Amino acid sequence: MGYLLKQAASALRGAMDAELRALELSVPQYSCLELLHQREELSNAELARGAFVTRQSMNLVLRGLEKRGLLTRPTTAATGRARPAELTEAGRELHHQASVLVRAVEQQMLSALTAAQEDSLRSGLHECITGLADPDANGPGGPSL
Template sequence: MTETARPVAAHGVAAGPSLLYLLKRAELVVRARLEELLKPAGVTALQYTALTVLERHDGASAAQLARDSFVTAQSMADMVRALESRNLVRHEPHPHNRREKVIRLAAPGRRLLADHAEPARQLEERMVQELEPADVDRFRDALKSAHRSLS
């Protein structure tokens, strides 16, 4: 995507760069900063995302974890193997179906998340530092709404 000015937005107001472009640009810089923050721990931004998903939804299936972490099932399988080899996650039998497995956050994974909670919070705070608190809430709501509209 290139940054190109559009003369008029769909709702009739003069527009600047495309929202798609701006969103992607923000995503890339957030990911780069997150990678820098996580490099000493030896995990990627995508692995960290998967760990944070498990923190909220421990015992997820690999398919659910892939969906919630924004990766393919194959990528998630590779990622889970890597995280499991570092003892950050573990596979367990599903409590209601012994043929299925769920993925659980292991104690070292919880410690990694705890160690990076404050730096990640600071990164997020830095991202919105020029916004008023009410604008941060509106930004969060707008992103949720955009996701719902496209899902």
């Protein structure tokens, strides 16, 4: 089962990578754009958690995107150390193009599934995530018993 999950994720990433290459975007870069599209004003650390990479990796991604003029970050933090990023017009435009490609990949991935199956898959994955995230979910008596 774990193997299946890995295989599916690998296939998805490969397909996304192939599509996004036309826009000179990597998967983490697209993830960053997508997250900022859904909700602007996200800090580096928040983006890193959302894209499942470390703060350091996201920092490099962010710099690259900033250098390409796709997003802006205030030079000084308004509060704390967080410098929330924001998409520029060019960033929004590129994200739109990319999202079309990614959406097509997703639809192809789900093309053989009915709506009910899709919903079941969604909830199943969600259960898997919460199962792995909460090591104490099955009681404090000990996970192995």
